[in-house]
Amino acid sequence: MLRQYAKCLQLKPVDNGIAFSPEKGIGTIRALNLPNDLQVMVYDYTTFGDLLFHRNKNDKEFYILRLDEATGLDGITRSSVFFSRASQEWFYMATARNHLKHVDILIKKEWLDTYFEDEMAGEALSGNIALKSPLLIYEVMDVEYKRLMQELMQNNLDKCFEKMYVQNRVLLLLERFFTRLYRKTENEHGGVKISAYELRSLKEIEALLLKDFSEPPPAIVQLARMAAMSTSKLKILFKDVYHMPINQYYQKHRMNKAKAMLISKKHTVRETAYALGFSTVSSFNKSFLKAFDQLPADIAVTDK
Secondary structure: OHHHHHHHOOOOOOOOOOEOOOOOEEEEEEEEEEOOEEEEEEEEEEOOOEEEEEOOOOOOEEEEEEEEEEEEEOEEEEEEEEEEEEEOOOEEEEOOOOOEEEEEEEEHHHHHHHHHHHHHHHHHHHHHHOOOOOOEEOOOOHHHHHHHHHHHHHOOOOOOHHHHHHHHHHHHHHHHHHHHHHHHHHHHOOOOOOOOOOOOOHHHHHHHHHHOOOOOOOHHHHHHHOOOOHHHHHHHHHHHHHOHHHHHHHHHHHHHHHHHHHHOOOOOOHHHHHOOOOOOOHHHHHHHHHHHHHOHHHOOOOOO
C-alpha cells in the first residue's frame, strides 16, 4: 500500500515512509510492522491538488480497520471508522486543501482467525464477517476512538519503545471495534434495536456530556428530553451503544481528562480539580484514586 501511494504521488518511499514534496502538499505517510504480525499505516497530510488513490482487487487475505478524519476548508471535521477486506477494489479521493488523518490497521486472515479462536464471541464474529459480501462495516467515531487515533498520530515517540507503544494502541482499537461489532450483532439477532435517528441522538448526548467538565452534566431527565425518548429507553440504548451507564461514562472520560492534564505537567492538582468541576481537592483525590489506583500528586507538578 505504501508503494501504491508513492506511485500515485510520484515520490519515493524512504525508511518505510513518504514525505510530501513542496509541490504536492504537506505531511507524511508512515508504515510500521509490529512484533505481533500486525501492520499499521499512519497518514497526516494536506494535498495541494485533488488526488485519486486506486487499489485494484487482489487475492491477498487481509482485512483493514480504518479510522478516517478529514477537516475541510470550512473548518468542519468529518470522521468515520470502517472495516473491510483488503482484497476489494478501493478508491479514495483526497480533496485539495483538506487536512486528512487516517490510521490503517492491516490484519492477516490467519491472525484474525487465531484472535477469534480464543474468544467466546469469536465464532459469532467470524460468521458475521464471512456472511457480509461485500464486507464493509461502519462504526461511530466516538471520543475514545479519537483519543487512541490521536495517540497513534504523534510524531515525537521515543524510538526505543515506538513499536510497543503503537502495538498497545492498535490492540485497544481492535478490542474496541470487535467488542462493539459483537454487541451490534447481538442486537441484530434479538437484542435492542436502534434506529439511525436514535443513534444520532445518542451521539449528540455523548458530545454534550463531554463538552465541558467544569459543570455537572445535565440530569438524566433533561438528557432524555433532549433525545426525545423516555429516561428508561435512554439508559438502555446508551449502555447498549457505549457499554456503560451514562454517569459512569461521563466520569470515566472526566478522569481521563484529569490524567491527561496532570501528565502534561502544565497543571497542578488543585488547578485540575477545579477545572473539572470538583468542589474540593480531597473529593478529586478520592475519585482519581478510585479510577487509576494512584493519587494525582504521584504524576502532577507541585502545587503553586
